[in-house]
Amino acid sequence: MADVELSAPRVVLDADGWTDARVLARLHGQPVAEIDLDLGDGPVTTRDVEQRVLDRGDGVLEDHLRRDGIDRPGQEPPAGAARHRCLEALLPTTPRPAVSVVIPTRNRAGLLATCLDSVLAVRYPDLEVLVVDNAPADDSTRATVHERFGNDARVRYVRLDRAGASHARNVGARLARGEIVAFTDDDALVDELWVAALVAGFADDPSIVCVTGLTLAGSLETPAAQAFEAYGGMGLGLRPRLYDRDEHRGDTLLYPYTAGVFGASNNVAFRREDFLARGGFDVTIGPGTAVFGAEDLDLFLAVVLSGDRIAYEPAATVRHEHRADFADLYWQVFTYSAGFTALLTKWALADRRVAVDLARRVPRILPAALLASHRGGSEAGVGQYPAQLRWLERAGYLYGPLAYLRSRVDLLRGRTAGSAQAGSAVEPVPVLRDPAAAGGLPGALSGDLR
Template sequence: MARTARAQEEIRRFLDIGAVQVAELDLNGEETALRPGPDSPPVTHGEVFVLVRRAGRPVGTLLGRVPEGADPATVLAALARQEHGPEHGPEHGREPAGGPGQGQGAERSGAAGPPPPRTSVVVATRERSGQLARALDSLLAQDHPDFEIVVVDNAPVTDGTRDLVERKYGERVRYVCEPVAGLATAHNTGLAAARGEVVAFTDDDVVADSRWLTELTTPFAADPGLGCATGLILPARLRTPAQVLLESHGGFAKGFTPTTYDPKDPPRDEPLFPFTAGRFGSGANMAFRAEVLRGVGGFDPATGAGTPARGGDDLYGFVRVLTQGHRLHYTPGALVWHHHRETWADLETQAFGYGAGLTAYLTAILVARPALLPAFLARVPRGLSHARGLTAVRDTGGGDGGASGGRGAAPGDHGTRTHPWPRRLSRLQRKGMLYGPVGYLRARRAAGSRTTGSWTTGRGTR
């Protein structure tokens, strides 16, 4: 009875969470420019989640309240200057290996460097043509000088995606059909079809900032040892309690400090490196040097959404690249706006899925690279403590990560934790972690003759 009453109280608190507006504000000298987020109406009074830019570059976020009758730009600009004015400077973070010129140097100095390499953007999708059109429109507006877009239609049941691509986009977007369900399989098919030196991946539920692709891929030209890059993910809208709750605990953001992870110089403050892959980025905003990703066998097709493993395909890719000796660079200048899931049921599915994906990808890594087992076992005691921290019930105020199943933001994240994280979701994350290895093994059995970690050739390419 006590558990039922507690669960009811959690649901009541959840339903009481109000909507939050989303906006951008650019601090450029004494001038400020306020505009609504990519899927939001003009800002009025009330609570506002703000991305703060400085001369166009993302530098932080804030959560502010605009009193009724006040000018939103004036109120929010004052808050932004207080929290993110020039005197504050960037957040503290790890310098990239090799110093300026290796990945992040151009970001900090603004110095001109080599142009970004030819890039293929892969978008896997399944029966969501409305969302896909919004994403493709933003991708076609990128300022990158040389890129292609490949849409992978994963296990379609209708011709909706093919019709959209052919009718609205024509030769500007390539269509590929992958009949086998699973996000990793779809990404591998996109990798096989890609013609670029770099392959970027994003989801069909994002809106990409116009400089996203340039910011994400330019570090590959500056650093020959770079195998992977990730970027910043912020909420496109915060209209439902589920969206607000997730973002208040960090969402998918990884902070605003450019960071390079080098396996030859492991971060001293991350004793579980490289197995805490959720700190590196997320699948909605990642890019790989094509030859490097192909060299490690692509993504494990027994991981990812659409398989019994539920997720972990992106984390698998990050760790495989790092364990092969390549660097990974996180750049907050590469921004996509993500449409978070909208309902309590969505959050339950997400909590369980991220827990499952976390341990599924770890299982996949050890299957692919048994030589990593001693290093992994040496980290198990701290890993168990880390897992307990990820799934702990988090109250409001402070903390050291987000709530998204091991994918929380790095220290310095923007999560304000204005709402407690429900115990129900923490329990589901723990259950997912226990299920993950089982789900992965089921997915391997279901894959049958397909080789773990192999990447397939594209099928049905137009």
């Protein structure tokens, strides 16, 4: 995996023992293409990458050049301009809203530290970062945050008794000070323009309440990681898009119920007040429940069905590691598929209009979903991948409705994280540099890491 800035001098990519490379081509820090290169023919220069991008003919690079008013990647800004127009739009000199980044974590201090390094390196002036440590097995995460980041006033640490990434994100949003709340995961690496691009995605349009970004593979060194890319990966394209219920619709057959087209919780931002007003992520269908995890898709769907809009901004780029071995990949595909049909079940049971719409549309695609040997086309995934993934995908589709019903039964019986501790207070929360900043959260806040 390599990044190549097309406006830079002639960078050379050497093979260095590798046979192939996947290159993210950028212009002024923003992605314009992702291409695969054979390194067997010798070193690759920036000019080689630029030509390959132009040969693709998708027009992304050309459109970027046109918007910036230049003819070639290495050209200086137009006369009288200090920066290229794209950077003026992403990094304006006018005041911008405060942003709070929430990172849920549990027992992964090493990964968290690397993630935090990337978040704190973003180019954005008004930023805070909340590390929400949910039900840790030991004090290693708190110690790491204190030792590595205790002198950075932007970092705050919160410890919770209750496990669950959805609950951790919701608590982080409640404690946040920013007008915008952004979420990523402890195993992700964010780009330096990540926050700026998410904020720019709101575009002073109050109907846009959510902005998602481009999530790319951190590495493709194992057959399992490569199989997931063939299965569809997590990338959603290199052009900005707008999604809503009527005017700006996605091109999937079950839009808007195929909520994965909008993005994922490891690369998303919300207007904080709107996020809290909607109740945040549904903890009854998040990680740790029988549904395995569909809480982000559920919230995306709620946004669109309510008449609001989601913007997709590929300049908000995150690197996330795919599953490294097939056992983990098989489980991932099964749970993704189960989460999808569990989500459909939830909404069909909760909203009669959704139930009628799904009853009309699902039978048309059911044969392809369950019988086709490979997924293909705009409705789901691309490429060739191991047959086991297709079988596990089918099994997940069939299990999803049962998973949702099991989750509801667990809720009624008080066994889920959402209800088992509903009456308990959050344990004392050590908050870096500001131990009393979060008034209003149940439970007294105490403990200063200094």
